[in-house]
Amino acid sequence: xxxxxxxxxxxxxxxxxxxxxxxxxxxxxxxxxxxxxxxxxxxxxxxxxxxxxxxxxxxxxxxxxxxxxxxxxxxxxxxxxxxxxxxxxxxxxxxxxxxxxxxxxxxxxxxxxxxxxxxxxxxxxxxxxxxxxxxxxxxxxxxxxxxxxxxxxxxxxxxxxxxxxxxxxxxxxxxxxxxxxxxxxxxxxxxxxxxxxxxxxxxxxxxxxxxxxxxxxxxxxxxxxxxxxxxxxxxxxxxxxxxxxxxxxxxxxxxxxxxxxxxxxxxxxxxxxxxxxxxxxxxxxxxxxxxxxxxxxxxxxxxxxxxxxxxxxxxxxxxxxxxxxxxxxxxxxxxxxxxxxxxxxxxxxxxxxxxxxxxxxxxxxxxxxxxxxxxxxxxxxxxxxxxxxxxxxxxxxxxxxxxxxxxxxxxxxxxxxxxxxxxxxxxxxxxxxxxxxxxxxxxxxxxxxxxxxxxxxxxxxxxxxxxxxxxxxxxxxxxxxxxxxxxxxxxxxxxxxxxxxxxxxxxxxxxxxxxxxxxxxxxxxxxxxx
Amino acid sequence: xxxxxxxxxxxxxxxxxxxxxxxxxxxxxxxxxxxxxxxxxxxxxxxxxxxxxxxxxxxxxxxxxxxxxxxxxxxxxxxxxxxxxxxxxxxxxxxxxxxxxxxxxxxxxxxxxxxxxxxxxxxxxxxxxxxxxxxxxxxxxxxxxxxxxxxxxxxxxxxxxxxxxxxxxxxxxxxxxxxxxxxxxxxxxxxxxxxxxxxxxxxxxxxxxxxxxxxxxxxxxxxxxxxxxxxxxxxxxxxxxxxxxxxxxxxxxxxxxxxxxxxxxxxxxxxxxxxxxxxxxxxxxxxxxxxxxxxxxxxxxxxxxxxxxxxxxxxxxxxxxxxxxxxxxxxx
Numbered sequence: 001x002x003x004x005x006x007x008x009x010x011x012x013x014x015x016x017x018x019x020x021x022x023x024x025x026x027x028x029x030x031x032x033x034x035x036x037x038x039x040x041x042x043x044x045x046x047x048x049x050x051x052x053x054x055x056x057x058x059x060x061x062x063x064x065x066x067x068x069x070x071x072x073x074x075x076x077x078x079x080x081x082x083x084x085x086x087x088x089x090x091x092x093x094x095x096x097x098x099x100x101x102x103x104x105x106x107x108x109x110x111x112x113x114x115x116x117x118x119x120x121x122x123x124x125x126x127x128x129x130x131x132x133x134x135x136x137x138x139x140x141x142x143x144x145x146x147x148x149x150x151x152x153x154x155x156x157x158x159x160x161x162x163x164x165x166x167x168x169x170x171x172x173x174x175x176x177x178x179x180x181x182x183x184x185x186x187x188x189x190x191x192x193x194x195x196x197x198x199x200x201x202x203x204x205x206x207x208x209x210x211x212x213x214x215x216x217x218x219x220x221x222x223x224x225x226x227x228x229x230x231x232x233x234x235x236x237x238x239x240x241x242x243x244x245x246x247x248x249x250x251x252x253x254x255x256x257x258x259x260x261x262x263x264x265x266x267x268x269x270x271x272x273x274x275x276x277x278x279x280x281x282x283x284x285x286x287x288x289x290x291x292x293x294x295x296x297x298x299x300x301x302x303x304x305x306x307x308x309x310x311x312x313x314x315x316x317x318x319x320x321x322x323x324x325x326x327x328x329x330x331x332x333x334x335x336x337x338x339x340x341x342x343x344x345x346x347x348x349x350x351x352x353x354x355x356x357x358x359x360x361x362x363x364x365x366x367x368x369x370x371x372x373x374x375x376x377x378x379x380x381x382x383x384x385x386x387x388x389x390x391x392x393x394x395x396x397x398x399x400x401x402x403x404x405x406x407x408x409x410x411x412x413x414x415x416x417x418x419x420x421x422x423x424x425x426x427x428x429x430x431x432x433x434x435x436x437x438x439x440x441x442x443x444x445x446x447x448x449x450x451x452x453x454x455x456x457x458x459x460x461x462x463x464x465x466x467x468x469x470x471x472x473x474x475x476x477x478x479x480x481x482x483x484x485x486x487x488x489x490x491x492x493x494x495x496x497x498x499x500x501x502x503x504x505x506x507x508x509x510x511x512x513x514x515x516x517x518x519x520x521x522x523x524x525x526x527x528x529x530x
Numbered sequence: 531x532x533x534x535x536x537x538x539x540x541x542x543x544x545x546x547x548x549x550x551x552x553x554x555x556x557x558x559x560x561x562x563x564x565x566x567x568x569x570x571x572x573x574x575x576x577x578x579x580x581x582x583x584x585x586x587x588x589x590x591x592x593x594x595x596x597x598x599x600x601x602x603x604x605x606x607x608x609x610x611x612x613x614x615x616x617x618x619x620x621x622x623x624x625x626x627x628x629x630x631x632x633x634x635x636x637x638x639x640x641x642x643x644x645x646x647x648x649x650x651x652x653x654x655x656x657x658x659x660x661x662x663x664x665x666x667x668x669x670x671x672x673x674x675x676x677x678x679x680x681x682x683x684x685x686x687x688x689x690x691x692x693x694x695x696x697x698x699x700x701x702x703x704x705x706x707x708x709x710x711x712x713x714x715x716x717x718x719x720x721x722x723x724x725x726x727x728x729x730x731x732x733x734x735x736x737x738x739x740x741x742x743x744x745x746x747x748x749x750x751x752x753x754x755x756x757x758x759x760x761x762x763x764x765x766x767x768x769x770x771x772x773x774x775x776x777x778x779x780x781x782x783x784x785x786x787x788x789x790x791x792x793x794x795x796x797x798x799x800x801x802x803x804x805x806x807x808x809x810x811x812x813x814x815x816x817x818x819x820x821x822x823x824x825x826x827x828x829x830x831x832x833x834x835x836x837x838x839x840x841x842x843x844x845x846x847x848x849x850x851x852x853x854x855x856x857x858x859x860x861x862x
Contacts, residue, residue, distance in 0.1 A: 043705045043729075064795055117606040122615050126568075126601050150825040207607035210795030214574060217605060219796040223704050227797075302615040304636050473605070476674045477698045484677045487608050490631035 046229040054230035059194040069212040073200035076135020085142035087319045109141035110506035114483045115499045116205040131203030138199030152183025186250035193242035207407030236378045306494040314495035315323030336478035343399040347406025355414035389524030410455040418444045453517035460509040564597040575793040577803040578783035585774030594766040625746040626690035629844040637754040642825030644748035646740035647813045654714040659734040663688035672700035672712035683841035689743035722845035744834035769859045772824040782807035823860035
């Protein structure tokens with residue numbers, strides 16, 4: 001159930017009563033207006049009234065741009081999720097391949113946009129395909145992970161029942177596993193919707209004629225603060241609408257909550273499975289290098305900018321200036337880590353902390369949820385410069401932005417986890433007159449751990465994306481800026497070396513969180529280690 | 531199980547519908563008997579490339595048998611890859627970027643120079659102006675860290691104490707200057723100062739090209755293979771550019787209006803574009819171009835460029851420039 005806890009956010013946490021949700025929205029807009037008035041002369045923040053005026057004045061332009069970006073985002077959404085379904089199918093059909101498939105999928109997911117964008121543009125030429133592919137790349141991984149969990153979230157008694165009727169594994173897949181995975185699929189789709197829109201917007205940075213991304217760059221350059229915020233508002237509204245619409249469809253389609261699955265504890269000698277083991281890391285690394293090489297050979301890209309594993313190895317270890325390249329990479333990575341790690345941890349703590357506060361004081365849920373969804377749905381390409389404008393170019397702005405990207409999924413997952421505490425356990429504590437803090441400490445927090453770790457894992461690539469985009473678009477330091485700079489100076493050996501390093505480190509970070517997770521859950525929730 | 535079937539169909543149907551409606555509609559080019567070439571621009575569509583729009587609009591290229599597509603750039607769209615891989619015949623770059631690419635093994639030549647004067651300026655506010663490079667000492671300058679060599683070169687050229695300038699890394703926006711976080715900005719003459727002027731803020735700009743910073747900008751680059759094998763197309767393409775930019779110079783307001791008409795989705799503001807178009811003229815046209823034609827350069831200007839490039843850490847030789855195409859353009 002780990003990752004899948006994200007699946008049920010809508011059902012419970014999003015409907016705490018319309019009154020308090022409305023209150024939350026009103027507070028959000030009021031806070032915004034006050035802040036804008038305070039910063040009136042700084043060319044930073046437009047008040048809601050000014051934003052509304054900008055939207056009305058530019059409505060036809062905005063509609064056309066939105067139609068383009070939305071169409072590309074939707075195509076990428078469809079392609080990415082279909083790819084995820086296909087990959088999940090292959091992984092299920094050939095269980096031994098699963099760790100390689102998820103490992104490769106994770107590695108591709110961790111490739112920085114700064115590097116993939118221009119290559120897609122050269123591959124596809126003018127037109128919408130780079131935008132579509134970037135949108136697909138932004139969504140397929142979360143859906144794949146959730147689907148794989150969902151396809152296994154089947155009580156063994158159901159499968160036994162199929163067997164006792166003499167049905168094979170294909171029928172089991174169609175009638176039992178596919179159905180069991182639907183809630184997870186919808187959770188994946190819900191997470192994917194804003195991500196696809198963001199991917200399509202970033203894709204426009206690779207040279208598009210129209211779209212929301214194009215208008216965003218233009219507005220920021222022209223110091224058109226009202227329009228910048230109008231674009232961010234429209235993009236956010238669309239992302240929230242997609243999120244809610246998928247939630248609505250999910251409630252229509254899904255008839256029941258997923259079944260409670262009880263697994264026996266693992267034997268003590270059992271170690272975390274799948275891709276956590278070092279041997280799997282090695283296999284995935286080899287597979288990634290082979291896939292990289294094959295992709296270059298098949299695509300016939302010009303070696304001037306399409307560097308292979310051998311080029312990167314040469315640049316990092318054999319070339320005359322290899323020492324300098326390594327030193328530059330190391331200092332950039334170090335700079336980035338100084339933003340990334342505090343932001344990541346702050347986001348995790350803030351998400352889990354707010355979830356705990358909301359459980360202790362349920363009245364707050366309605367006020368907190370709209371703000372949380374809005375913050376999560378604003379495309380980072382528009383928020384990055386704005387957050388940096390408000391919080392400054394120092395470390396705080398970047399750290400805050402990373403924390404923001406990590407905060408929401410953690411909050412939602414933890415909230416769900418805290419509410420997962422079995423009713424019987426809470427009843428027992430009630431009958432012993434245990435106070436709310438005792439119940440939190442002894443019942444709810446252990447129940448939250450699987451969800452917390454699922455969020456912590458998914459947050460690794462998300463925070464890397466956040467920090468590199470902020471460095472690239474706003475602050476101009478660290479590895480995000482190094483990648484952008486080496487692309488503009490045609491130093492493609494440096495660019496590809498940075499890409500390899502970023503992708504490998506994000507994948508390892510993900511695996512590292514998985515190791516901690518396996519250790520903790522072996523004690524608190526052994527049934528999660530299926 | 532009825533419910534099951536329904537939900538599955540719904541899911542599949544939704545996916546299919548989403549996919550079909552989302553598929554972009556490709557415009558199908560009619561089959562011209564013209565040769566198709568692409569010009570890779572260095573930024574999003576704007577009046578910065580209006581000469582090309584005029585060439586397209588008035589048929590300067592189609593008359594010469596050329597079907598030109600103008601490919602927009604963007605923040606994540608380096609010019610060199612499409613030119614190297616042949617998806618664009620010509621790209622719009624700048625001498626320093628081209629020199630860096632050649633250092634990395636690309637076989638580029640600079641064919642023509644649209645911006646005779648480099649557009650980099652130091653922009654400041656009238657109350658605390660930077661009028662000459664010496665004024666930079668003791669000031670806080672907002673710029674991308676990537677441009678540090680540019681500021682170093684300017685300091686060296688003008689005997690300014692580089693260490694006395696405080697660099698504040700900023701994104702490319704006039705906002706830090708207006709909010710007082712910095713005293714001046716390193717930017718282009720044609721963008722941030724224009725944005726400030728449109729917002730009603732007067733600014734002082736010091737053109738770096740007036741203080742020894744000689745670096746050709748908005749240069750037309752092509753590969754040696756193209757120069758050898760696609761000469762006629764290159765000549766026709768650059769001839770259309772020259773004609774387009776001459777027409778631009780005659781009426782910059784019309785050029786701005788045409789830009790908005792051709793690219794209504796670019797989110798451009800007419801007044802901003804008009805002002806930008808006007809400010810671009812002195813950078814693009816000089817006595818040199820009046821005498822020899824659009825895009826021209828001489829051995830002297832190339833020598834000055836090589837000197838500036840050396841300050842930027844790039845070693846180049848005069849054969850990075852190839853004037854043979856331009857000579858053909860202006861000969862006939």
